[in-house]
Amino acid sequence: MKQILVVGAGSVGGFFGAYLAKDNPHVSFLLRTKTRAAVALNGLTIRSANGSFTVHPRVASDVQELPKPDLIVLGVKAYDLDEVMDQIAPVLSRETVILTLQNGIDTEDRLIARLKRDCVVGGVAYIYSKIVEPGVIDHYKKGAVAIGELMGHESERLLKIKEIFAAAGIPCQLSKDIRRSKWEKMCWNCVFNPVTVLINDSVAKALDHPEMLSVIRQIVGEVTAISATLKVPLPLDMPERVVKATQEIRDIHTSMYDDWKAGRPTEIAYLNGYIVEKGRELGIPTPVNDALTAMINAITEKDKTGRGVLKIEGAVVQPLSFDRQALRQLPDDHQIVDVTTIMPGMRGRAISVKGLLDVPALNIDADHVTFHSVDGTYAATLTLQQARDFGLLLYELDGEPFPDGKGGPFRLITPGLGDLCANVKGVGRIEVTKGPGRDTRQTTCPPSS
Numbered sequence: 001m002k003q004i005l006v007v008g009a010g011s012v013g014g015f016f017g018a019y020l021a022k023d024n025p026h027v028s029f030l031l032r033t034k035t036r037a038a039v040a041l042n043g044l045t046i047r048s049a050n051g052s053f054t055v056h057p058r059v060a061s062d063v064q065e066l067p068k069p070d071l072i073v074l075g076v077k078a079y080d081l082d083e084v085m086d087q088i089a090p091v092l093s094r095e096t097v098i099l100t101l102q103n104g105i106d107t108e109d110r111l112i113a114r115l116k117r118d119c120v121v122g123g124v125a126y127i128y129s130k131i132v133e134p135g136v137i138d139h140y141k142k143g144a145v146a147i148g149e150l151m152g153h154e155s156e157r158l159l160k161i162k163e164i165f166a167a168a169g170i171p172c173q174l175s176k177d178i179r180r181s182k183w184e185k186m187c188w189n190c191v192f193n194p195v196t197v198l199i200n201d202s203v204a205k206a207l208d209h210p211e212m213l214s215v216i217r218q219i220v221g222e223v224t225a226i227s228a229t230l231k232v233p234l235p236l237d238m239p240e241r242v243v244k245a246t247q248e249i250r251d252i253h254t255s256m257y258d259d260w261k262a263g264r265p266t267e268i269a270y271l272n273g274y275i276v277e278k279g280r281e282l283g284i285p286t287p288v289n290d291a292l293t294a295m296i297n298a299i300t301e302k303d304k305t306g307r308g309v310l311k312i313e314g315a316v317v318q319p320l321s322f323d324r325q326a327l328r329q330l331p332d333d334h335q336i337v338d339v340t341t342i343m344p345g346m347r348g349r350a351i352s353v354k355g356l357l358d359v360p361a362l363n364i365d366a367d368h369v370t371f372h373s374v375d376g377t378y379a380a381t382l383t384l385q386q387a388r389d390f391g392l393l394l395y396e397l398d399g400e401p402f403p404d405g406k407g408g409p410f411r412l413i414t415p416g417l418g419d420l421c422a423n424v425k426g427v428g429r430i431e432v433t434k435g436p437g438r439d440t441r442q443t444t445c446p447p448s449s
């Protein structure tokens with residue numbers, strides 16, 4: 001097992017990979033463009049109270065540019081696994097061994113289902129570290145792994161991997177029941193990952209709130225009910241073990257908390273969401289995990305941005321975003337199926353600005369509305385009254401987004417207002433203000449007929 005390929009340089013792959021690469025020139029990294037560029041330029045740095053260091057391993061974004069690996073260490077998020085399997089496919093041979101270090105329960109099964117051979121060694125990472133920027137990892141707590149054959153035996157390849165980790169100074173325990181080790185970590189993850197997000201704080205805050213203990217019991221109880229049905233029975237005092245294991249790492253956040261704060265997707269679908277999914281399949285109720293999954297999804301859902309999204313902001317209680325679908329769902333009495341009826345010569349489906357502005361709660365003293373073009377070059381301000389009386393926002397033509405060439409994806413028209421300039425093409429943002437907002441209209445603009 002000479003050539004080692006580490007996939008990903010995040011908090012797990014980056015930390016363990018850097019240790020592996022420290023004294024071993026045969027460790028290379030498969031990385032996304034941004035991280036690859038950073039590591040190629042500045043190396044991969046671990047900053048830790050236990051000592052900081054930088055390594056300069058071989059890196060690439062195309063696996064074919066790296067030595068053919070004998071061992072692949074997967075340190076990527078569960079939600080990136082499918083993409084990574086595609087990426088590594090070209091270099092897999094019959095002998096390539098894949099070590100999985102990610103959270104969740106089904107990585108190994110997903111790999112085996114796809115690769116259809118006995119190539120996977122299971123792993124669990126015990127670590128708390130965090131990406132500071134691409135190529136720089138801050139390490140806070142722990143930094144050990146447990147590895148094991150899925151069948152529990154002590155294979156030659158397992159011992160080789162242990163040696164590789166030991167040589168790199170990483171504590172590596174052999175687990176005779178790696179699936180159980182994964183489920184034990186799953187219990188901890190299913191509690192503290194979502195809870196740190198919900199309370200927006202460290203695990204200590206959760207631990208020190210006495211009512212939390214019963215919540216922890218319920219979460220873990222549901223997880224162990226699933227694991228037992230899947231033939232991985234866990235001890236009855238698992239909730240107490242989870243609490244005890246946490247006392248010595250009280251001050252940390254979790255990877256879900258860090259993912260959330262960094263704007264990355266979370267692994268909720270592979271943690272509590274997985275419990276929910278299995279519960280449905282197996283007929284086991286998982287109400288607490290259902291609630292946690294729903295709340296984490298709601299909290300971490302990304303604000304819609306980009307083309308095709310219209311924002312209403314400014315003097316509103318809460319900014320809102322609409323895409324075409326959301327506009328279509330507004331009440332029928334605000335929809336104009338075809339503006340031709342109001343404005344001959346113009347075609348398309350529109351929503352009345354009155355109906356649109358009924359949705360957000362406007363500040364009490366708001367009295368003007370500015371329609372900004374997406375490129376920021378053009379803006380028209382109307383009084384709230386004018387906007388409500390005359391404004392129509394075109395958003396669809398023949399069942400498709402209103403075309404860019406005609407002023408889409410959103411175009412303000414104001415039939416009857418008597419100002420052709422109040423006809424903003426490519427509206428991206430509607431800003432509610434007290435007093436007139438920014439207006440780029442020329443006073444010389446001719447009145448419309």
Ligand SMILES: Nc1nc2c(c(=O)[nH]1)N[C@H]1C(S)=C(S)[C@@H](COP(=O)(O)O)O[C@H]1N2
Pocket residue numbers: 373377378420421422423424425426442445
């Ligand atoms: N985004 C954007 N919208 C805009 C403008 C502009 O420069 N950019 N010009 C305005 C002016 S001054 C007029 S008169 C009308 C012209 O609309 P038309 O091109 O359909 O005749 O668009 C208005 N909407």
Ligand SMILES: [Mo]
Pocket residue numbers: 420421445446
């Ligand atoms: Mo104009």
